[in-house]
Amino acid sequence: MSEREDIFARIREALSVKAVGHDGGLPSVIEQRSVLPAVGSTEAEQLALFRKNAADLRADFQQFASESDLQSSVRELCQVEGWTKIATHDGQLAHAVAQSLGVPVLNTTGGYEKHELAACDAGITECDALVAQTGSVLVTTLSAGGRALSCLPPHHVVLARKEQLVSDLPAALELLQRKYGRKYPSMISFITGPSRTGDIERILVLGAHGPKKLTILMV
């Protein structure tokens, strides 16, 4: 017998004795929502909650009236931080922003060289959703230019549209199922604040391995 069959045989044998316990069955999303942190029912409340959570997480969140306002804000960031090279991916919002900066741009779409990405000052990506409940950004390999673009450069700039804000985690997971169905991207990530660690005396330090800065710009 193969090792796989052995393990499954042991599992069958073990489960032939029934256990008593919490046998109420898998909870529904309605049940989950009745216990999880509240998010408010209106869009304005949820936006305010996202803003508060982002601030608590030390992410920088700003909202703009137009795409051109958003572009000029990234240009300003570029100048203030002195970016000399940035990375981005194919995407309507991301492309327009990256082209307007006037610095060399690495496009990760279709493949790239990892040392080149490591040398970039910022990674500019789009996203799948923003989650009000937790202040998270939902990205996938398809929406955000692969696995490393949103994690390797020291500054991650997220470009989002207002309608991408969702209320809570169950809503974000439903969105994934609706959007990608049976063909999920190979990586899906909820990013909640900049990279952090508390491994030295439980003192918070930002930028352990991933980005030290997370900027979320919404239009």
Next chain:
Amino acid sequence: MTAPAAQFTTDARRLSADLRHRGIIQTAMGKYEVVRDQRKAGFQDWQGARELAARTKFQAVNHLGQHLEELAAKLEARGTQVHWAGTGAQAREIILSILREKQARVVVKSKTMTSEEIHLNHAMVEAGYEVVESDLGEFIVQLRGEAPYHLVFPSMHLTRGEIKDLFAEKLHDAPSDNPEDLTMVARRVLRQKYLQADIGITGANFAIAETGMISITENEGNARLTAALPKTMITLVGIEKILPRLADLGLFLPMLAVMGAGQALTGYNTFYGGPRQPGESDGPEEFHVVFLDNQRTALLADAEQRDALGCIRCGACLNVCPIFRNVGGHTYGTTYGGPIGSVITPHLRGLAEWKHLSDASSLCGACTETCPVKIELHHHLLQNRRNGAQANPSRFQKTAFKLFAAMANNARWWSLITQLARVGQVLQKPVKSTALDPASAWTKTRDLPPVAKESFREWWKKRK
């Protein structure tokens, strides 16, 4: 006494008297308690959330076979290579053979307690590979040649000064003892390793049957990079890490974050469903998932304690345990410390050698009360005591309990004993906790409660 029991007793005695060690733990745990309670209060119904989590894990564990089949099939359908390991030795051999085939040199790892369980690092280093732990806490204990101190906070027993000295000695780079400076040293060193590494090894927090995904929770981004840059990714998963549906993460990710480190959500919660897919810009060419049994099915076979397989390794039971907080993480001598470790280790590694851990408990029940998936931890400790006594009865204990039962059941005997106790207590006072004191094992660190001047019976008699 078995060797692990002797080691536990010696280390526990030393560390519970070490005020500096206790101070470090109390400070860290004090900080944790404040944020954990804030986050719990953010839930509309925390107790309700525990019940839903317990129900989910009950279903998952009691239908383990069918969920595992679905998970493996879904992973394979996306090009993932699935391996099955009955024992730790088999898992090590599977991973070493992948390393050989890929002609790897540098292996970068993100935090995985399961790899500690099978002593994977030792085997890889022995075979000549350079192995680098990338989680900051794990990196620190790896430099010290130590095991992780705690499931979630591997280096919580160290001060910044000790870490500075360690970096100065091993990395020749320690600008100050400021945690930020030290973290940046590690970031620089490890960034180079990421770019060199051929292989990335991760663990798993959850494995989603419905969608065929491995879910990894972390704060630093080190697991993200481990799964992004090397050409081959290997994930080691205990077979019990199953969750049935993607939707279950909506509950489990925040609960793990709250109990693990007092966060609303951990920095990165990432789901991996396969190697780089057509049309994607990066990711490993190969993705190997190694499922590990290593006696988990033995615990599954114990219907009474099966719920312990629902553990999400949040570490909350360690954090509240008065024993853990006094003796520390290394004293247990196990991969999994604290109450959950004391429950499962006898199943994973043998009751005869590890049953002493069932006594590493005050039976206060704080662990059971805090567990987010409602594992009956302190009841299981009692069951392990019972199982240990049944498997290997102690004649002395049996006789002592028989004698006690006989005396306690006889009114005359009982009254005689209480009267003698009053005299005995007076005589004991001058010799308390010395060799002359027959109760010295107890009284060395405690006071015996005074025997009442008058028993209820005596008082009742007088009253009449």
